[in-house]
Amino acid sequence: xxxxxxxxxxxxxxxxxxxxxxxxxxxxxxxxxxxxxxxxxxxxxxxxxxxxxxxxxxxxxxxxxxxxxxxxxxxxxxxxxxxxxxxxxxxxxxxxxxxxxxxxxxxxxxxxxxxxxxxxxxxxxxxxxxxxxxxxxxxxxxxxxxxxxxxxxxxxxxxxxxxxxxxxxxxxxxxxxxxxxxxxxxxxxxxxxxxxxxxxxxxxxxxxxxxxxxxxxxxxxxxxxxxxxxxxxxxxxxxxxxxxxxxxxxxxxxxxxxxxxxxxxxxxxxxxxxxxxxxxxxxxxxxxxxx
Amino acid sequence: xxxxxxxxxxxxxxxxxxxxxxxxxxxxxxxxxxxxxxxxxxxxxxxxxxxxxxxxxxxxxxxxxxxxxxxxxxxxxxxxxxxxxxxxxxxxxxxxxxxxxxxxxxxxxxxxxxxxxxxxxxxxxxxxxxxxxxxxxxxxxxxxxxxxxxxxxxxxxxxxxxxxxxxxxxxxxxxxxxxxxxxxxxxxxxxxxxxxxxxxxxxxxxxxxxxxxxxxxxxxxxxxxxxxxxxxxxxxxxxxxxxxxxxxxxxxxxxxxxxxxxxxxxxxxxxxxxxxxxxxxxxxxxxxxxxxxxxxxxxxxxxxxxxxxxxxxxxxxxxxxxxxxxxxxxxxxxxxxxxxxxxxxxxxxxxxxxxxxxxxxxxxxxxxxxxxxxxxxxxxxxxxxxxxxxxxxxxxxxxxxxxxxxxxxxxxxxxxxxxxxxxxxxxxxxxxxxxxxxxxxxxxxxxxxxxxxxxxxxxxxxxxxxxxxxxxxxxxxxxxxxxxxxxxxxxxxxxxxxxxxxxxxxx
Numbered sequence: 001x002x003x004x005x006x007x008x009x010x011x012x013x014x015x016x017x018x019x020x021x022x023x024x025x026x027x028x029x030x031x032x033x034x035x036x037x038x039x040x041x042x043x044x045x046x047x048x049x050x051x052x053x054x055x056x057x058x059x060x061x062x063x064x065x066x067x068x069x070x071x072x073x074x075x076x077x078x079x080x081x082x083x084x085x086x087x088x089x090x091x092x093x094x095x096x097x098x099x100x101x102x103x104x105x106x107x108x109x110x111x112x113x114x115x116x117x118x119x120x121x122x123x124x125x126x127x128x129x130x131x132x133x134x135x136x137x138x139x140x141x142x143x144x145x146x147x148x149x150x151x152x153x154x155x156x157x158x159x160x161x162x163x164x165x166x167x168x169x170x171x172x173x174x175x176x177x178x179x180x181x182x183x184x185x186x187x188x189x190x191x192x193x194x195x196x197x198x199x200x201x202x203x204x205x206x207x208x209x210x211x212x213x214x215x216x217x218x219x220x221x222x223x224x225x226x227x228x229x230x231x232x233x234x235x236x237x238x239x240x241x242x243x244x245x246x247x248x249x250x251x252x253x254x255x256x257x258x259x260x261x262x263x264x265x266x267x268x269x270x271x272x273x274x275x276x277x278x279x280x281x282x283x284x285x286x287x288x289x290x291x
Numbered sequence: 292x293x294x295x296x297x298x299x300x301x302x303x304x305x306x307x308x309x310x311x312x313x314x315x316x317x318x319x320x321x322x323x324x325x326x327x328x329x330x331x332x333x334x335x336x337x338x339x340x341x342x343x344x345x346x347x348x349x350x351x352x353x354x355x356x357x358x359x360x361x362x363x364x365x366x367x368x369x370x371x372x373x374x375x376x377x378x379x380x381x382x383x384x385x386x387x388x389x390x391x392x393x394x395x396x397x398x399x400x401x402x403x404x405x406x407x408x409x410x411x412x413x414x415x416x417x418x419x420x421x422x423x424x425x426x427x428x429x430x431x432x433x434x435x436x437x438x439x440x441x442x443x444x445x446x447x448x449x450x451x452x453x454x455x456x457x458x459x460x461x462x463x464x465x466x467x468x469x470x471x472x473x474x475x476x477x478x479x480x481x482x483x484x485x486x487x488x489x490x491x492x493x494x495x496x497x498x499x500x501x502x503x504x505x506x507x508x509x510x511x512x513x514x515x516x517x518x519x520x521x522x523x524x525x526x527x528x529x530x531x532x533x534x535x536x537x538x539x540x541x542x543x544x545x546x547x548x549x550x551x552x553x554x555x556x557x558x559x560x561x562x563x564x565x566x567x568x569x570x571x572x573x574x575x576x577x578x579x580x581x582x583x584x585x586x587x588x589x590x591x592x593x594x595x596x597x598x599x600x601x602x603x604x605x606x607x608x609x610x611x612x613x614x615x616x617x618x619x620x621x622x623x624x625x626x627x628x629x630x631x632x633x634x635x636x637x638x639x640x641x642x643x644x645x646x647x648x649x650x651x652x653x654x655x656x657x658x659x660x661x662x663x664x665x666x667x668x669x670x671x672x673x674x675x676x677x678x679x680x681x682x683x684x685x686x687x688x689x690x691x692x693x694x695x696x697x698x699x700x701x702x703x704x705x706x707x708x709x710x711x712x713x714x715x716x717x718x719x720x721x722x723x724x725x726x727x728x729x730x731x732x733x734x735x736x737x738x739x740x741x742x743x744x745x746x747x748x749x750x751x752x753x754x755x756x757x758x759x760x761x762x763x764x765x766x767x768x769x770x771x772x773x774x775x776x777x778x779x780x781x782x783x784x785x786x787x788x789x790x791x792x793x794x795x796x797x798x
Contacts, residue, residue: 036653074651088650095651099642102649114634117641120648121629125621129518130608134618147514152626159630182637183630219650238650247648248619254643255628258636262624 020064027051028065032072035085036095038220038238042084055079077245082137083237088246102215105203110178111185115205118186119212121251122152123222124243127235134244137237143222145230148209149191156183206230317421321433324417325459328437329353332404343397345386351401354381356460359438360452368441368449375399405438406450413439502543502583505536506590509597516601520608525601533594540591544584551580694733701726702733706758706779713780716760720769735772738779749784757782 031051034040042048055062056079065085069076073093077086089095099116100107106116126148127141128134160183186205193201200207213233216222221239226232255262332348358377362369378398383391407413414436420428437456440448512529515522523529555577619625625644629637694702705723708714716738723730741760749757760777767776 036651038650088647089652091646093651094654096646097649097652099645101652102645110634110638114638114641117638117645118629121621121626121641121644124644124648125626126518128618128621129522131618131620134621136618142517155627155630178635179633181630182632182634185634186630215649219652221650242648242650243621244618247644248621248625250647251625251640251644252619254640255625258632258639260628260632262620262628 020060024061024064025068027054028061028068031055031065031085032069032074032087035069035074035076035087039218040084040220042081048084049081052079052081052085055085075246077238077241080237083241086238086241088242103211112203112208114182114185115189115208116212118152118182119148119205119209120216120247122148123209123212123216124239124247126151128240128243134240134248137240139240141235141240142225142232143213143235144228144232145206145210145213147229148213149206149230152186152205153191156187159183160187200230317419317431320419321417321435321455322459324415324419324433325435325437325455327417328405328407328415329460332401335404339400341393345389346382346397347385348397348401350385351378351382351398352405353460354378355398355402355405356437356452356456359450360457368451371402371448371450374402374450378402402438402450406440407436502539502586502590505539506586506593508532509536509590509593513593513597513600516604520601520604525605529597529601533597536590537594540587540594544587547580547583547587551577551584694729698727698730698733701730702737705730705734706737708758708779708781710756710781710783713778715765716775716777716779717767717769719779720772731769731771738777741779742777744782755784757784 030047034042034045034048034051040048042052055065062079065079066076069087073090073095074087075090077083077088079085089097099113103112103116106113123143127143128139129141133139133141159181163181189203189205189208190201192204192206200210202208202211210230213222213231216239217224217233219238221236221242222233223236224231225234252262329349329352332352336343336346336348355374355378358374359369362373375395375398378401379391379394382394382397383389386394403409407415414434417433417435418430419433420430422428435455436453437460438450439453441451442448509532512523512532516525516529625640629640632640702723705719705726716735719734719738720731723734737758738760741758742762744757744759746757758779759782760779762775762777765776767774
């Protein structure tokens, strides 16, 4: 299958790419191609597993593979037996997903654009509720469509209560819809709606979350486990890598640029209130004892 | 019974007219009267010569009734002096500074007033009024005793508490008057017993909502636990919730079974012609209560799973080695600070998350030559049937059945008996022998098979008739067979009622 050996130098020597043949380049490209099929599991494909093994054992081949990926506009997140060749699209790559392609309305409507993005963030937040879960390679998160919606709604309700306590008028000015608080946008959107066929209303929040999880399933990030609560899913290693190494950092950077500096001591914020049961921490987050 | 009540009552709505409602009212008035002597004690203590205001007479009286009740057995009661001496510690505790003689005087006074020594018949009387069946308002006297004196062995006099005292002062008053649950249950029972089923249905539905709320709270708790054990207070809140819910289940289960029995009776005993809507409502109520019971059972099984789930999650989450890296707190550091921001600013963050978090899509690239080929190719006929199957090599198996098709047909024709004319097996065998010497064997086999007819199968399949055979003890006299001379007949099955029974069983 692979023509290693004929001209390849002994492994680990610094002979450079000259020692590699076009056949090696083809293999490297094949491995990248496997990585482009995110739903493919290495354990189910002997060729894939063999190429992964070679990537691990042969540094020259590994460098070549990484170079092929980089040339295509891909970022290698991890190459391992559990995640496979986990690659993701670099910014402006042909493989990148644009919001306008993802949801047509999102291209023109700022509100829909925000809601679709928020749905993706909320799915990740519920799939990895504690910082340890995001860091722990063995962790498998579980989410459901209705669970994500309820969790965001409850957080919004807490914000609404807090705004009422402070006597704020949260109604946005008529000519400046962009100044409306983000939680109000979500809270205003109906959770579900009746349709002529029995499908979910696409514009409802469960519809938007449902679209997000369906997209994540197609991306090999989630696996469907059942139909209860609007569909339940478990996370894959690839999703954890994507959120941890790419999305989380990018969003946090953006947030910091906005001047919002969330401070964390490394422990989770989904905690029971200590001492004062009415304290503001924990924020409910879908938990029964803080509502 | 249901004659009109001519006395008009205020208001457009008159609940449950007629004697039934008044009966409940009268019963409660009587019960209320039983407590009057106790209130009276506290009211009359000022008339005693001396300063007795510090004594709580009603308390002493209830204690006395308890003492007497506890000492009662089947033939004797409590001794007068004994009761007084046992009351003294309580009386003394109420006014420690007073002399012992006064304490004894108080105890004696209370006990004597409970017996009502001063009156002629040593009892109490209360007056209450009811509407009679003819609509007239009637005042009635209610005579009762709380503690009565009975002769005991050896000519002594013992004290016994009356049924009224036990029912009202020992039994009925011993209730948690603040419990909304008990109040709701009592209300439902009263409603049902008075035929007020519409209200009863509302109450039952509300009870079901409460049950569902419990289940929902528990479900959310367990879900949160699965997510993060520390998000839920497993030290106090959840164990309390589980205890409370288990008590709730135990209590409601017992109670709703009782209600179910009562309503079923109400449903079955309500006359069709008199109150068809009552019957319908009772049936609906039965459904609701059944549903309640089903939900209780579900809730209970979930409650029992809660502890093991917590321990498993505790093991998994708390005792797992901490990760070397500390991850990003997606909720606390991203989602929570994001939501209060204005839409414009928040959208920048979600855009960044989406762009970096959505992974990749392989763009579809089309070559023009492929496209033209694709468009010009006629649709290939779809292979519905798959690959051609090889011709199977069949070997004819010899027909080794004992009886031929014709023999079966003949036997069934013989056994096609009219339902009102069963026959003896001996006669059938003789008939069969005339047709074919082999046929009696088949007939005998079929008849023996019919001795245990497959009623269940026929019932499920909705058969209209069924062959059966009964042994009435007559000996079979036949040249080829021995045993019982079975009576073979055809039983007609009532297909319509069977179908109805099936649908009822399924519901």
